[in-house]
Amino acid sequence: MLILPAIDLLDGRVVRLTQGKRDQVTIYSDDPVAVALRWKQAGATWLHVVDLNGAFEGTYKNLPLAEQIIQQAGLSVELSGGIRSRETLSRCLSAGASRIVLGTKACEDPVFVQEAADRYGPKIAVAIDARDGQVVSRGWTSSTALSPKRLARSVVMLGVELLICTDVSRDGMLQGPNLELLTEILGIGNLHVIASGGISATRDLEALKALEPQGLIGAIVGKALYEGAIDLKEAIQAGSQIPFPVVLLFC
DSSP states (O other): OEEEEEEEEETTEEEEEETTEEEEEEEEESOHHHHHHHHHHTTOSEEEEEEHHHHHHSSOTTHHHHHHHHHHHOSEEEEESSOOSHHHHHHHHHTTOSEEEEOHHHHHOHHHHHHHHHHHGGGEEEEEEEETTEEEETTTTEEOSOOHHHHHHHHHHTTOOEEEEEEGGGTTTOSOOOHHHHHHHHTTOSOEEEEESOOOSHHHHHHHHTTGGGTEEEEEEOHHHHTTSSOHHHHHHHHTSSOOGGGGGGO
């Protein structure tokens, strides 16, 4: 199971939000590149980099900074947040992103998702961001009429093979991942899932690892790393005790 440290960017800083709320922000660093290098030194091979300005405002404002992270860290990086146009998608890939995560566009524009999946294949993932059984979009500020399972089924039919599944109510809360939601999404079949939201301790990673046979291939860890609740080296060791070959498809 792959462990992806999260680097959430807001106004050029590394932050964490509580349940995605912009007014509940904790600043961890003014130097995102230094944070990326820290996670690299601890053994990370992938980073999950989110432009929170982009998620709220609709355009990937922090792309130059994300590009610096990609170039200087030399790791595989997936970019998320505000990627809502073909131009932005192309710019993110040109910046060196290994994978692009579509969120709002997946809820609103299936043609865009299908075109992206057809053109870029495994470089495209879709975010399934859910609160109380409903998918949320636009920086988690807007509710949709979609259930997580319905959205997951629809994007898989469009050719998407990887989903990033987050229970928004648990994000930044250190209360453990929503295993029920993950199991529901994995039950659709013919897809791979990366878990996000609520991971607080090594025991949570062990619980997620038990879902590997069903298609779970990774976990995004954020606040627990920044608060010191999880040591990244130990997390990577816990995730790789029994290597799962499907991860190689995305490396």
